[in-house]
Amino acid sequence: MIPPQISINDTTLRDGEQAAGVVFNLEEKVAIAKFLDAIGVQELEVGIPAIGQDEAKAIRAIADLDLNAHILGWNRAVFSDIQASIHCGLKRIHISIPVSDMQIQVKFQGRWLRMLEQLRDTITFARDHGLDVSVGGEDSSRADPTFLIDVAQYAQEWGAFRFRFCDTVGILDPFTTYQQVQALVAALEIPVEMHTHNDLGLATANALAGLRAGATSVNTTVNGLGERAGNAALEEVVMALKQIYGLKPSIQTQHLSELSRLIAQTVHCPVPPWKAIVGKNTFAHESGIHAHGILQDPRTYEAFDPQEVGRQRRFVVGKHSGRRLLNQVLQDYGLQLDAIDSQSLLNAVRDRSTQLKRSLTVDELLALVTPEGTRTALGETNNISFQLNP
Numbered sequence: 001m002i003p004p005q006i007s008i009n010d011t012t013l014r015d016g017e018q019a020a021g022v023v024f025n026l027e028e029k030v031a032i033a034k035f036l037d038a039i040g041v042q043e044l045e046v047g048i049p050a051i052g053q054d055e056a057k058a059i060r061a062i063a064d065l066d067l068n069a070h071i072l073g074w075n076r077a078v079f080s081d082i083q084a085s086i087h088c089g090l091k092r093i094h095i096s097i098p099v100s101d102m103q104i105q106v107k108f109q110g111r112w113l114r115m116l117e118q119l120r121d122t123i124t125f126a127r128d129h130g131l132d133v134s135v136g137g138e139d140s141s142r143a144d145p146t147f148l149i150d151v152a153q154y155a156q157e158w159g160a161f162r163f164r165f166c167d168t169v170g171i172l173d174p175f176t177t178y179q180q181v182q183a184l185v186a187a188l189e190i191p192v193e194m195h196t197h198n199d200l201g202l203a204t205a206n207a208l209a210g211l212r213a214g215a216t217s218v219n220t221t222v223n224g225l226g227e228r229a230g231n232a233a234l235e236e237v238v239m240a241l242k243q244i245y246g247l248k249p250s251i252q253t254q255h256l257s258e259l260s261r262l263i264a265q266t267v268h269c270p271v272p273p274w275k276a277i278v279g280k281n282t283f284a285h286e287s288g289i290h291a292h293g294i295l296q297d298p299r300t301y302e303a304f305d306p307q308e309v310g311r312q313r314r315f316v317v318g319k320h321s322g323r324r325l326l327n328q329v330l331q332d333y334g335l336q337l338d339a340i341d342s343q344s345l346l347n348a349v350r351d352r353s354t355q356l357k358r359s360l361t362v363d364e365l366l367a368l369v370t371p372e373g374t375r376t377a378l379g380e381t382n383n384i385s386f387q388l389n390p
């Protein structure tokens, strides 16, 4: 099973920002780092000092906050990158190195020995400057497994405190991830971190498979933001660890929705309504059979209580609704219908919803009930025990 001490290393501010078209300014980076820290994320990969002065300034500003979370800067195995990290006042850095033949060909013209020497020298340089160094195997999932282990063992020998297994282009499934990570974990004394991409929609599943195989740290991003199809989503990984494996996350999950909104607004990119955990529809119920169940026991159609992630259950009246939901909604508005009336209202709701090609608002529903066709005709409403579409 998964050990209780899983560490989340959120990379929204590094890999998240690599999503095409996304830029965080200094104030935004600081605000996001503070939020992640305040809700209990243990480690933050906050950017790439080598990008330039503005990025370095933002990283330094975060490092100066003296947050509880460990702050990490991302680097190539290049001296000037490490120097830029040192100038940011970082105590912990990550050095990335390509490990698949294809990547080594493109980045080191196939000279793998040169690549290893560069890794050794940059780790040593960073360690000599008092930095803790994590090492990442870029494209680990397509690397020769023996070579991957060799590189990771060298990184360990040269002083890395952790090795990151990267499914850089998101091509693994959970079964293969498990096998590859299990072999890596068995060959190392230092911890392994998972870094998974969502090109085939498997980033979260693969991250969890890696944790089951013995990795103890995981890279995440809020809303799954990141390069191409993105990364394993923070909210998904945390809630899966909690719900599936019964772990008590150090992260205050009730703030995950607010965090998701903050990121969506900052990057001007709304999350899809069906996005797990944080999407608008993830606790919305329209279908008659579902609402019938939920109204008696929410566990019938909810994986967990929406309040756990700072959400509220929401009912929607539309084409798929049934009488039980309609009656409940009307009751909350101080109205009662007999069986015949509720069937005719249901028929009217279906017709209207089909015409509009969407669910109905409260006003549209109530307009179908009262002869006057207005909400005010109903007088004062009772306390509404749940939200209907506004």
Ligand SMILES: CC(=O)SCCNC(=O)CCNC(=O)[C@H](O)C(C)(C)COP(=O)(O)OP(=O)(O)OC[C@H]1O[C@@H](n2cnc3c(N)ncnc32)[C@H](O)[C@@H]1OP(=O)(O)O
Residues within 6 Å of the ligand: 015, 018, 048, 050, 051, 075, 076, 077, 078, 096, 097, 098, 106, 107, 108, 138, 168, 227
């Ligand atoms: C899988 C990942 O997410 S890796 C992280 C990707 N993120 C980014 O690229 C965002 C930040 N990047 C940047 O700002 C720029 O690319 C910089 C500052 C790092 C480098 O810029 P430039 O000097 O203009 O180089 P450019 O981006 O064109 O090419 C990358 C260079 O880094 C080299 N490189 C790539 N990865 C590594 C590595 N892990 N270690 C050492 N060198 C590397 C490439 O071989 C290439 O070298 P070359 O210029 O000698 O051919």
Ligand SMILES: O=C(O)CCC(=O)C(=O)O
Residues within 6 Å of the ligand: 015, 094, 095, 096, 097, 135, 136, 137, 138, 139, 164, 166, 167, 168, 169, 195, 197
């Ligand atoms: O940290 C690394 O080594 C590379 C991380 C990364 O972004 C990736 O492999 O997709």
